[in-house]
Amino acid sequence: MRPDLLNPLFTEVEALKGVGPQVAKTLHRLDLRRTVDLLFHLPSGVIERIRAPAASPALLGRIVLLEVTPFQHRSGVGRAPFRVSARDTDGNTITLVYFNNPGWGKKSLPLDERKLIAGKLEAWGEEWQMIHPEVLDAARAADLPLREPVYPLTEGLTNRRLAEMVKAALERAPELPEWIEPSLVSREAWPEWRRALALIHSDPLATDARKRLAYDEIFANQLALLLLRQSSRRKRGVPLAGDGRLTDRLRLPYSLTGAQRRVSEEIRGDMAQATPMLRLLQGDVGSGKTLVALLAMLNAVEAGAQAALLAPTEILARQHHATLLRQLDPIGVRIAILTGREKGRARDSVLMGLASGEIDILVGTHAIFQEKVAYRNLGLAVIDEQHRFGVSQRLLLSSKAERPPHLLVMTATPIPRTLTLTVYGEMDVSRIDEMPPGRQPIETRVVSDERLGEVIEGLGRHIAGGGQAYWVCPLVEESETSDAAAAEDRATILRLRFGADKVGLVHGRMKGPDKDAVMASFAAGELAVLVATTVIEVGVDVPNATLMIVEGAERFGLAQLHQLRGRVGRGEGKSVCLLVRGGQLSETGRARLALMRETSDGFRIAEEDLKLRGPGEILGTRQSGEAAFRLAGPDDVQAFAELARSDATLLLDRDGGLGSARGQAARVCLYLFERDQAVDLLRSG
Ligand code: ADP
Numbered sequence: 001m002r003p004d005l006l007n008p009l010f011t012e013v014e015a016l017k018g019v020g021p022q023v024a025k026t027l028h029r030l031d032l033r034r035t036v037d038l039l040f041h042l043p044s045g046v047i048e049r050i051r052a053p054a055a056s057p058a059l060l061g062r063i064v065l066l067e068v069t070p071f072q073h074r075s076g077v078g079r080a081p082f083r084v085s086a087r088d089t090d091g092n093t094i095t096l097v098y099f100n101n102p103g104w105g106k107k108s109l110p111l112d113e114r115k116l117i118a119g120k121l122e123a124w125g126e127e128w129q130m131i132h133p134e135v136l137d138a139a140r141a142a143d144l145p146l147r148e149p150v151y152p153l154t155e156g157l158t159n160r161r162l163a164e165m166v167k168a169a170l171e172r173a174p175e176l177p178e179w180i181e182p183s184l185v186s187r188e189a190w191p192e193w194r195r196a197l198a199l200i201h202s203d204p205l206a207t208d209a210r211k212r213l214a215y216d217e218i219f220a221n222q223l224a225l226l227l228l229r230q231s232s233r234r235k236r237g238v239p240l241a242g243d244g245r246l247t248d249r250l251r252l253p254y255s256l257t258g259a260q261r262r263v264s265e266e267i268r269g270d271m272a273q274a275t276p277m278l279r280l281l282q283g284d285v286g287s288g289k290t291l292v293a294l295l296a297m298l299n300a301v302e303a304g305a306q307a308a309l310l311a312p313t314e315i316l317a318r319q320h321h322a323t324l325l326r327q328l329d330p331i332g333v334r335i336a337i338l339t340g341r342e343k344g345r346a347r348d349s350v351l352m353g354l355a356s357g358e359i360d361i362l363v364g365t366h367a368i369f370q371e372k373v374a375y376r377n378l379g380l381a382v383i384d385e386q387h388r389f390g391v392s393q394r395l396l397l398s399s400k401a402e403r404p405p406h407l408l409v410m411t412a413t414p415i416p417r418t419l420t421l422t423v424y425g426e427m428d429v430s431r432i433d434e435m436p437p438g439r440q441p442i443e444t445r446v447v448s449d450e451r452l453g454e455v456i457e458g459l460g461r462h463i464a465g466g467g468q469a470y471w472v473c474p475l476v477e478e479s480e481t482s483d484a485a486a487a488e489d490r491a492t493i494l495r496l497r498f499g500a501d502k503v504g505l506v507h508g509r510m511k512g513p514d515k516d517a518v519m520a521s522f523a524a525g526e527l528a529v530l531v532a533t534t535v536i537e538v539g540v541d542v543p544n545a546t547l548m549i550v551e552g553a554e555r556f557g558l559a560q561l562h563q564l565r566g567r568v569g570r571g572e573g574k575s576v577c578l579l580v581r582g583g584q585l586s587e588t589g590r591a592r593l594a595l596m597r598e599t600s601d602g603f604r605i606a607e608e609d610l611k612l613r614g615p616g617e618i619l620g621t622r623q624s625g626e627a628a629f630r631l632a633g634p635d636d637v638q639a640f641a642e643l644a645r646s647d648a649t650l651l652l653d654r655d656g657g658l659g660s661a662r663g664q665a666a667r668v669c670l671y672l673f674e675r676d677q678a679v680d681l682l683r684s685g
């Protein structure tokens, strides 16, 4: 249960003075629903006003508070604006310009009356001018803050109005006990929580306040993850030690890499324990994670348990199912697939097979862990390309069950350690740091879209020689419709050139079975070119495809480009990746694409991406609907993750945990940042 002292923060915004249903609706558009949301809606900048006796060149471009006396009104002819000529106390002429509502201008700025105005001072030829200055009465002018925070807004909401609401929210904010290690607070000279909030809302540049709040959030995150780990470790799972009878019969066309062997051993070691495994498997694209998953699942099946493999997309689920079926069917392992698409009879029969134990391995999308799906004996859950899944989903899996399954999470995003900590902080980590032998480096080239004709010619030569290729079309402003349209147009053009039967198309708006059919015929080599949106970003494996063309490459994140590029270079053939860029490219845009050309080191690319885009983006947590952090930015994560980790560890291991005085405060912090789940677990565990 949330501590009572936080209650005022978790009331709906309607509880604030002056917020009615209409305003509340507007606030909801900014995702501001409760008092606490307003508190954490931090200003993005600041307006600074200057009181000045008169206009002067030093004030150009600044927001200036001036005393003026209007001496002439000029109505605009046609669409020309209404103008007021006024004199400041030094006798300079300033023109005040109003584009609409001349009546208002006339009334508010009567001739020969002194008025206070506030607006941005600009030069217009030889004259001074202000566009739409505010007109203030003496009382308002005295109240007007010289520094005013500027908030992210939405239509129907003025900055001033929002600032007032934030102020009301601040008044409701209680004093909270200190949860940060005292020596740290004093070393950093951080203000206490409530003070920090007040500071940052009056001055967004208050660095210490901002840092403190970011730290709080990162600390809550670390503490929650450690608690999850603790609670999950306290549960007893089922030790699973396979006898090798199935793995021995497996026919692989190649032998394991040293890294695959090593991590498989680590996994076997974990699974043999009664404490459920919580392991993250990191390995760059193409490093062969699927095989490691396969071995782990066979280990479970040999020990008499079931295994489940969760994929983030339908396409990937089907691909995994096909691969596994090919390898496992001959050795008598029973494998099934379940996605949102299996319905009616098909679905019922899978459910029955799972409940009876007739199915050994289930592959699928989210559907496989829905509540209605009951396993007879689930011993291992593998989650592929985890970055699309959040902590809470992981939790549902591992912590709710009476005897939780072993959990293996696989990700191709080679994220830096600080991010691993914040996102997978409850897990042990294994790394595949070696590629399968015989891989040739992918040659990456950046070409301007002015040379699209040559690119298409090159594609023609490539497929004439029996090669296959991907052609990826960029996301168009988050709209699936227009992505799909762009991809359709591109497919049409390529079909005209190479023949309709040679070019396939997949995009997010197609029906599942249609997508499958296209993927299958591309995998079978019937199609030479696959035009796609980023639906193929993750996991797709067609080793014969050795040419990747990415259109509008500058619009993709680096990690995403790395993923896309990872679709080629999977076989022994030489692979090429063409990054086709638009004409208008910024300096950083150029540098980013140059980095892609220079390196295939996923780790370096991820770090660059982190610098450029922040942790939420790189990990795709937005897609999974789980906001990473609301206050902390990438730099804060970089700066504080380790510190918060050790602080939280200290609290739990040495300072008496949540039961101690500081622990009670830390509990408040967990609830403040809505890491409730962690606390709930602790209570139930
Ligand atoms: P990812 O780690 O990106 O999921 P995959 O598991 O899809 O990589 O493997 C990439 C490709 O490498 C696949 O075609 C797979 O068959 C092949 N592969 C995996 N392990 C080896 C190995 N030890 N030797 C040679 N090829 C391998």
Ligand code: MG
Pocket: 289, 290, 384, 539
């Ligand atoms: Mg994979």
